[in-house]
Amino acid sequence: MKATENSSGVEQIRIPPTEHRKLPEALVLKIPDWSQTFNRSREPIQIINSTIEMVKPGKFPSGKTEIPFEFPLHVKGNRVLYETYHGVFVNIQYTLRCDMRRSLLAKDLTKTCEFIVHSAPQKGKLTPSPVDFTVTPETLQNVKERALLPKFLIRGHLNSTNCVITQPLTGELVVESSEAAIKSIELQLPLATSSPLDSKKRCAEGYARDATEIQNIQIADGDVCRGLSVPIYMVFPRLFTCPTLETTNFKVEFEVNIVVLLHPEHLITENFPLKLCRV
Secondary structure, rough: OOOOOHHHOOOOEOOOOOOOOOOOOEEHHHHHOOOOHHOOOOOOOOOOHHHHHHHHOOOOOOOEEEOOHHHHHHHHHHOOOOEEEOOOOOOEEEEEEEEEEEEOOOEEEEEEEEEEOOOOOOOOOOOOOEEEEEEOOOOOOOOOOOOOOOOEEEEEEEEOOOEOOOOOOEEOOOOOEEEOOOOEEEEEEEEEEEEEEEOOOOHHHHHEEEEEEEEEEEEEEEOOOOEEEEEEOOOOOOOOOOEEOOOOOOOOEEEEEEEEOOOOEEEEEEEEEEEEEEE
C-alpha cells in the first residue's frame, strides 16, 4: 500500500475483508438467486472474515509512504477455500478492501481489489482417461426423425477426459464418410452448475441444473476432406474454469461438445463429461 499525499492526519487504516455498510462482502463465496421457482438462496456464503489494523492513529509524513502487509487466509469453521471462479450462476470471488479512516472533516478513503486464489494441487498423479468415439446416425440420442439424416461416419478420440486445468484438452477427429457436405466442426465448452432445489436441503433431495456455454472454438471450416485427421485442441480459459466442484450447496461441472454442422441445417453433437483438476 502507498500513501502519496502531503502530511495528513490518519485516524485508522484497516484491511477488513468483511461486510461494511452497504459495500459488498470482501471475502465471500457468492451464490446468487438463480430462479425463484426453485426458491434458491440469495444470500452469499461467507467463508472468510477478518480485519487487520495496519497503522495506529497518527500522521503520515510528506512524500510517499509504503506500508507492507501480509496475512494468512483462515476459513470460518469447516468451510473450504475454493478456487476463484467467475461464472454466471455461481461466482467464487475474493476481494481485499482497505479503509483509511481520517479526521472528522476529511472524508474516509476506501479501495477495493480482487485477488486470485488457486486450490491446493491434487495429491498423486492424475490417471489419464482416454476416450474413443464413433458417431453415426444410429449412435445419436434424442433424434426424432433419424431416417431423414444423411449417412455419415465420424471417428476420433480424446487423449483424456481427466484434465489438468493448466493444460489443453487434446485429441483428434476423422470424417470417414458423409453424404452431406460439412459446413463446420466446432468444440464447445459448456459449464453445468447445479444447486439443491431448496437451498436449505441437502443434495440427496435433488438438484436443479443449469448449463452455460463458456467458449466455442471452430476447428474446421467447410467440407472437410474425408480421412483427414483434424486435431482437437482447447485451452481452458482462466477464471472462467476451475477444478470440478461438488459440495452440499452447489456443483460446478464441465463438459465438451463436438459439434458437426452438415448441409443444409443438420446439427450433430457428441457430449463428453470432463473432470478438471489442478496438479
